[in-house]
Amino acid sequence: xxxxxxxxxxxxxxxxxxxxxxxxxxxxxxxxxxxxxxxxxxxxxxxxxxxxxxxxxxxxxxxxxxxxxxxxxxxxxxxxxxxxxxxxxxxxxxxxxxxxxxxxxxxxxxxxxxxxxxxxxxxxxxxxxxxxxxxxxxxxxxxxxxxxxxxxxxxxxxxxxxxxxxxxxxxxxxxxxxxxxxxxxxxxxxxxxxxxxxxxxxxxxxxxxxxxxxxxxxxxxxxxxxxxxxxxxxxxxxxxxxxxxxxxxxxxxxxxxxxxxxxxxxxxxxxxxxxxxxxxxxxxxxxxxxxxxxxxxxxxxxxxxxxxxxxxxxxxxxxxxxxxxxxxxxxxxxxxxxxxxxxxxxxxxxxxxxxxxxxxxxxxxxxxxxxxxx
Numbered sequence: 001x002x003x004x005x006x007x008x009x010x011x012x013x014x015x016x017x018x019x020x021x022x023x024x025x026x027x028x029x030x031x032x033x034x035x036x037x038x039x040x041x042x043x044x045x046x047x048x049x050x051x052x053x054x055x056x057x058x059x060x061x062x063x064x065x066x067x068x069x070x071x072x073x074x075x076x077x078x079x080x081x082x083x084x085x086x087x088x089x090x091x092x093x094x095x096x097x098x099x100x101x102x103x104x105x106x107x108x109x110x111x112x113x114x115x116x117x118x119x120x121x122x123x124x125x126x127x128x129x130x131x132x133x134x135x136x137x138x139x140x141x142x143x144x145x146x147x148x149x150x151x152x153x154x155x156x157x158x159x160x161x162x163x164x165x166x167x168x169x170x171x172x173x174x175x176x177x178x179x180x181x182x183x184x185x186x187x188x189x190x191x192x193x194x195x196x197x198x199x200x201x202x203x204x205x206x207x208x209x210x211x212x213x214x215x216x217x218x219x220x221x222x223x224x225x226x227x228x229x230x231x232x233x234x235x236x237x238x239x240x241x242x243x244x245x246x247x248x249x250x251x252x253x254x255x256x257x258x259x260x261x262x263x264x265x266x267x268x269x270x271x272x273x274x275x276x277x278x279x280x281x282x283x284x285x286x287x288x289x290x291x292x293x294x295x296x297x298x299x300x301x302x303x304x305x306x307x308x309x310x311x312x313x314x315x316x317x318x319x320x321x322x323x324x325x326x327x328x329x330x331x332x333x334x335x336x337x338x339x340x341x342x343x344x345x346x347x348x349x350x351x352x353x354x355x356x357x358x359x360x361x362x363x364x365x366x367x368x369x370x371x372x373x374x
Contacts, residue, residue: 002296003326004319006288007231012318013303015230017310024225024237027283028244030184030276031221036248037269038187039214042156042207044256044265046149048136050127053090053120065125071095071111088143092118119143132260139200152204159211161364165350167216176224177285183220184276187213191270195263218245227288228306296320 014020055072063071072090075083093115126137135141141148171179190210197203226237252269259265287306290299300319307314315321350360 002291002294002319002323004291004296004322006227006291009287009303009319009322010230012314013307013312014310016233016236017306017312019306019309020225020228020233022309023228023283024240026279027221027225028241030180030273030279031218031225031241032244033248033251034184034187034191034273034276035214035218036245037252038191038210038217039156040249040252041256041265041269042149042153044131044252045134045262046136046141046152047131047134048142048146048149049129049131049134051087051124051137051142052085053088054123054125055090055095056122057095068125071098074111074113074117087124088120089117090120092116130260131262134262135197135200135203138262141200148200148204152200152207155204155208156211156214159208160214160216163212163214163216164219166212167220171220171223175285176220176227176289177283179216180220180224180283181280183213183217184273184279187217188270188273188276191273192267195266195270224283224286227286291319296323 052069052073055068058068058072069085070083072095073085074089074091075085078084091111120143123140124142131137136149139145167179167183170182187210190206194203194206194210197206222237222241225241226234229237255265255268259268284302284305285298287299287302290296290302296319300317303319304314304316307318349356351357
């Protein structure tokens with residue numbers, strides 16, 4: 001581990017110069033918009049609109065949907081006097097005979113509350129006012145199968161619980177940049193693949209795997225951006241990224257309003273992020289992390305670029321000289337600080353230490369409970 005304090009380096013090259021601002025706003029995009037889309041597009045893709053039993057024998061007659069519901073679907077009265085039609089039950093009668101009686105007597109049959117009631121036998125009709133098609137309407141995930149969407153969401157958040165630990169460990173061991181690009185590559189490709197799910201089992205599996213990248217896709221680029229800034233500006237960075245996340249949610253709501261088909265919406269909220277692959281040639285590794293791994297020469301290149309773009313002048317081999325000065329201070333006894341030997345950590349450390357273990361299980365329970373009620 002290097003003895004260089006990166007906050008001290010920033011005093012020479014700029015704590016929030018042009019370089020940091022460019023990198024920060026570039027990193028705000030993948031940290032917020034894909035994250036918002038990944039977590040919350042399910043609200044539109046798996047939306048469950050109003051539905052009621054389909055009765056094929058009524059489709060051949062010139063009855064409107066309201067007339068069909070009034071005749072074939074049992075209902076209860078709301079406190080305001082309006083009818084609340086059943087979503088999963090229908091009257092079990094011969095509607096063909098009833099409508100034949102109508103044609104002879106020129107009157108519409110009146111439903112009898114004493115008629116037998118049965119579960120929907122021929123599928124469902126859906127209210128298309130807000131959605132042309134969702135996974136729920138396409139796969140009929142209602143009534144007995146209505147548990148699928150909420151289960152999919154629960155598995156998504158369970159995946160994110162473990163993904164947070166894994167990608168946090170990767171970011172500490174192999175670097176923020178490495179972790180960031182693994183997340184971007186897998187998240188974008190799996191999000192696109194989710195749009196081609198042949199059934200809800202495959203969709204749930206892909207969503208669970210995708211859950212591994214949330215909220216790591218938010219946290220890792222945010223950490224990378226934060227480590228480039230001086231301490232005085234980190235509160236600002238935390239506030240602005242929340243505004244970007246709110247913008248992402250607003251954009252998702254707009255797309256959900258304009259794109260009424262789940263398949264089109266799924267592609268629109270995943271394919272454009274292929275452009276994020278170009279970040280490979282733009283985003284550097286965190287120099288703070290490089291210094292923690294004693295990779296001073298690699299950090300030097302980034303610091304020199306940072307100083308040049310910020311309009312600051314630093315000498316060549318700036319970090320090596322700073323390291324040498326710090327060592328001299330330590331040898332002279334003016335710096336009462338010993339170099340700490342680097343320690344390695346693994347995800348299993350969470351379970352080894354009682355205090356951390358207790359907090360981990362509490363947070364894990366809260367996370368899953370939040371997913372179940374979402």
